[in-house]
Amino acid sequence: MKPDVIRPGQTIGILGGGQLGRMMAVAARHMGYKIAVMDPVEACPCAPVADEHIIAAYDDVEAAERLSQISDVITYEFENVDLKVARLFEEAGRLPQGAYALEITQNREKEKAIAVEAGLSVPDYRIVTTFNQCEKALEEIPFPVVMKTISGGYDGKGQLKIEGEDQLDEVRSFMKEGGTYIVEEWIYFNQEISQVFTRSQDGRITSFPLAENIHKNHILHETRVPAEVPGGVVHKAREAVEALAEKIGVVGTFAVEMFVRGEDIYINEMAPRPHNSGHYTIEACSVSQFEQHIRAICGLPLLPVYTFGAAVMVNVLGKHKGILIDRIEKYEGCHIHDYGKHESRTNRKMGHLTFIGNNLEEIDERIQQNQIHLW
Numbered sequence: 001m002k003p004d005v006i007r008p009g010q011t012i013g014i015l016g017g018g019q020l021g022r023m024m025a026v027a028a029r030h031m032g033y034k035i036a037v038m039d040p041v042e043a044c045p046c047a048p049v050a051d052e053h054i055i056a057a058y059d060d061v062e063a064a065e066r067l068s069q070i071s072d073v074i075t076y077e078f079e080n081v082d083l084k085v086a087r088l089f090e091e092a093g094r095l096p097q098g099a100y101a102l103e104i105t106q107n108r109e110k111e112k113a114i115a116v117e118a119g120l121s122v123p124d125y126r127i128v129t130t131f132n133q134c135e136k137a138l139e140e141i142p143f144p145v146v147m148k149t150i151s152g153g154y155d156g157k158g159q160l161k162i163e164g165e166d167q168l169d170e171v172r173s174f175m176k177e178g179g180t181y182i183v184e185e186w187i188y189f190n191q192e193i194s195q196v197f198t199r200s201q202d203g204r205i206t207s208f209p210l211a212e213n214i215h216k217n218h219i220l221h222e223t224r225v226p227a228e229v230p231g232g233v234v235h236k237a238r239e240a241v242e243a244l245a246e247k248i249g250v251v252g253t254f255a256v257e258m259f260v261r262g263e264d265i266y267i268n269e270m271a272p273r274p275h276n277s278g279h280y281t282i283e284a285c286s287v288s289q290f291e292q293h294i295r296a297i298c299g300l301p302l303l304p305v306y307t308f309g310a311a312v313m314v315n316v317l318g319k320h321k322g323i324l325i326d327r328i329e330k331y332e333g334c335h336i337h338d339y340g341k342h343e344s345r346t347n348r349k350m351g352h353l354t355f356i357g358n359n360l361e362e363i364d365e366r367i368q369q370n371q372i373h374l375w
């Protein structure tokens with residue numbers, strides 16, 4: 001199907017005004033689009049770069065209708081927006097990304113099932129709603145396992161690693177009445193990687209380089225490109241995401257997180273939007289994950305992706321921001337991004353740094369000199 005083309009001067013509505021919405025908006029503004037954002041927080045990161053801000057909860061149907069009226073096309077910047085609202089936009093012909101990708105990625109069970117349907121490996125898992133079912137799952141999957149809420153989790157929130165039977169009391173108090181959980185085999189991975197790509201409305205895909213992700217306290221700390229993985233993994237990862245993209249009918253930028261063990265990959269999570277591990281593309285690639293996303297939803301042809309030799313992105317959390325601002329003139333050889341969040345919390349993502357170089361060794365040296373490795 002030929003997509004409707006959204007032209008500069010028209011308005012892009014963004015559901016969610018966090019840093020992803022802000023970076024999408026900045027990319028779109030370069031191209032001459034107007035921005036309307038819907039977010040409940042008056043001082044959200046996207047507000048200062050938007051033309052209109054509808055301050056409303058994501059499930060406020062009336063507000064959503066207002067957004068739809070003032071927007072020529074709508075996108076979402078995170079997967080926990082309201083599905084009902086997304087479906088309204090889709091029915092109104094305003095949501096090229098569709099609501100299906102949201103429905104899948106909002107729910108870990110659906111996410112795993114679709115990966116299996118696409119012929120891909122996932123950690124062994126069971127879905128449980130009662131403590132008894134959970135005990136049975138723990139008999140079937142050897143320790144350690146990780147138990148996660150079926151939806152709504154991020155940055156390791158809503159997760160419990162279970163090492164042995166002595167934690168059963170902890171499991172009992174972790175489970176809430178009426179909740180649904182996934183119990184997953186723990187993968188002793190060698191690396192965590194993510195493949196970020198963009199798919200146009202007519203089904204063309206461009207991929208960014210495979211990235212390696214280092215987490216600290218379950219929060220992404222560093223993304224490194226190129227991912228230093230065994231030979232076949234780059235190709236396998238790309239084939240895996242292409243299979244998923246077709247199955248889901250992805251439109252826009254999309255990310256798939258995977259574990260690497262030996263030469264095998266296991267699908268962990270998916271995000272139907274630009275991803276923290278793709279921020280490096282702003283400076284390291286000829287087109288960023290945000291600009292490519294805007295092009296996809298506006299029905300423009302995707303650009304080819306060319307990349308510098310190497311890049312490292314480091315997240316700036318609340319606990320780092322003070323040092324960064326105080327010593328800003330001393331940070332050499334890195335690009336600085338501040339999301340303009342008013343309220344800082346220890347582990348809140350406040351910004352990021354991007355280092356570009358010919359190779360990772362050179363960048364690692366710069367990271368050492370800047371003492372970022374102590375973060």
Ligand SMILES: Nc1ncnc2c1ncn2[C@@H]1O[C@H](COP(=O)(O)OP(=O)(O)O)[C@@H](O)[C@H]1O
Binds near residue numbers: 123154155185188269
């Ligand atoms: N089955 C697993 N085996 C090993 N590590 C895991 C597993 N599931 C999650 N983790 C670790 O926890 C991190 C966060 O889990 P994830 O499922 O990505 O949730 P979220 O990013 O939504 O918090 C992963 O990046 C990984 O480091």
Ligand SMILES: [Mg+2]
Binds near residue numbers: 269
């Ligand atoms: Mg994750």
